[in-house]
Amino acid sequence: MNKNYLDELNDVQREAVITTEGPVMIVAGAGSGKTRVLTYRIAHLIQQGADPFNILALTFTNKAAREMKERIGRIVSKSEARNLWMGTFHSVFARILRAEAERLGYPPNFTIYDTDDSKSVIKTILKEQGLDEKIYKPGLVLGRISAAKNNLISAQAYIQNGQITEEDRMSGKPKIGLIYDLYHKRCFRAGAMDFDDLLFNTNILLRDYPDVLNKYQDKFRYIMVDEYQDTNFSQYVIVKQLAAKFQNICVVGDDAQSIYAFRGANIQNILNFERDYPEMKTFKLEQNYRSTKNIVQAANVIIKNNRDQLEKNVWTSNDEGDKIILMKAHSDNEEGQIVARSIFDTKMHHHAHNKDFAILYRTNAQSRAMEEALRKLNIPYRIYGGLSFYQRKEVKDLLAYYRLTLNHHDEEAFRRIINYPARGIGDTTIDRITIAARDNDVSLWTVCENIAEFALPVNSGTVNKIQDFVTMIKSFAVMVPGQNAYDVGNHIASASGLLRELYTDKTPEGVSRYENVQELLNGLKEFSDSENTPPIELIENDPELQRLEAEKKSEVLEETTGIEAPLRTLDQFMQDIALLTDADSKQTEEDLNKVSMMTIHAAKGLEFPYVFIVGLEENLFPSPLSLNSRADLEEERRLFYVALTRAEKRATISYASTRYKWGTLTSCEPSRFIEEIDLKYIDYGNSAARGEADTFGEPSFGIRKPAATVKQPTSTPPKKLVKASTANAAPTPIDNSHLRNLQVGQTVKHERFGTGQVLQLEGNFPNTKATVHFDQGGQKQLLLKFAKLEIVS
DNA sequence: GTGTAATGCTATTGG
């Protein structure tokens, strides 16, 4: 057990860690040890006696949550850490919604629609309404709906909002409000929520059900939000509601790294925070531990070009380091070659490993040139993002069978597989089912299940085929509760005919599709066989129930010796499949030593010794779509800032003077961002690509700007931490009055640490801090306010 | 209703 974690922190970090009560905002510059602070803060809370069940930490990816849990587990204990509520907003609140779904009229096993599903729903609506897909582009319509939901504007409110409808009318799309309304009804009928609904409906739940709000307020006594600059209004309100009672809310963020405004993130949330909690304390983490001076200072110079930002002075005591290398190529393919070549050389000369390198780009489409070049030099790589495994067609097909099995009303799953593999139910039939469903306001499934009553104008052969399909899905459904996920999933894959369909395709693509489906089945197998600690966070919400649950299971186990632990079923597997992203997938052994390739967005929070930022060209980075507004351009600049600050030792930026776009060759200008870097931080020499000298060298454009007049950050220690004056009144969480007369030397019992002797008492009740030596687990400092202690003698 | 060939459209960024 690591007790000296506080020694591993600098002064500000330590203050941020031990200030556990009341509202706290941590402004964390790039590479300033933010994750460490968050990790230790949670560990510290637990050491102080807070119950992990009462701690909620919202992270940006599930992977980040998993890694943080592991680190916390190493400081406290694994079993303690497991009880923490940690994950993305979407996954945490999806869980809560499953527990509370029925209040909102959704089934507990509601489907989560991904973007493709959502677009498909919109297409269906457009078709029904006779609207032109070219005017109402599904992606744009969905974006509009999404923005509304993220601002907590319901379909009704949308239609009634004069300003919004005016906007839509002006842009020639007056029907968006109607589409939103139909879209929402359609999803509801299908028992489905899209990504935004997970947050929107959580808000409804907390707004309309005071008992629910109360329950989760009590449960989440301590709330932490990472990457706060990237939360949207809907998320902001959820957090505000949950924290209203205890006000132990800690947000961590960096306005300079806000790169998700396009999906509704709002820097305003940081300002709102100050307004909502005037008592808050602010800590600024300004020392960068990650990067060299050159990188830190160049990044600072760039971000200074933004008008909107909080004042911050990021500095480092690290070495000067290499300058930023600028490489120029004649084409996108050549850019790939020089990057690959540079990686190759660096590996040779600096004994670097593949995993030390990352190639970052603005758009996913840029990965191909890089891939080809790396392949030619036999450099292994892994692409993050892009099409994730779960988005592949064949995988989605099989998942659609699972989804329909678990939620018969899931319309998108239904449409996907009703005639795949082909079973003679064609488009006309499906159209007729759709019309009947719409006219009666029921799901497609309900029509099919009662096909006779709806008297569809189809022939009897078709009716039989539909009935066969219904029967098949129902037969799958009955298997689910009694068998493990793999057995059911495997049966479905064969019985549906999907496996056979794929197996007969012997083209390379077909073989690969078959393998992907096998891979999914392997995943099911692994899930089914994995240790059955039921995902604790899935069970009910308080420790009491939790323990009862555990007892119940062990009793059953005792009675039926030899029988395996409780089943891991298909519905459990499917719970948050839709929320997994590529970044969340566990790294395999193989992945461990590969060059990483991803978009800059996906690189957020990561760090690499050697970073390549490619495609620094006008109309690519910054994106042409960002050039109309200052706000958008500043977001692009922050994106560049994020990219640069991923690098520990060396950053290399590159651009090409020609590039294929839309299949045609276009010529490119170097990005304005290159000019914004002070000349003194850039190395044009391009030593890494020696041997192709004429390709590189002085860039052909005029960055002849004199050194900017920006004052250089110096390597002085941080000034002083900013602190609010008044300490917050501590909340009075539990009744511990029986501990009022606790004496040194008495024996106490703690729920998790067992029995121990009181060694020391400091402070006046109820703010007494007790030092207790536990028989198991050693010495702990506990606050009587929180610790659930019983006096034994 | 099914399968293949031609056409046309699209591409930030992502949970």
Place this chain on the structure above:
DNA sequence: AGCATTACAC
């Protein structure tokens, strides 16, 4: 250049 939708022959 790639993909999805459409057009057309079976």
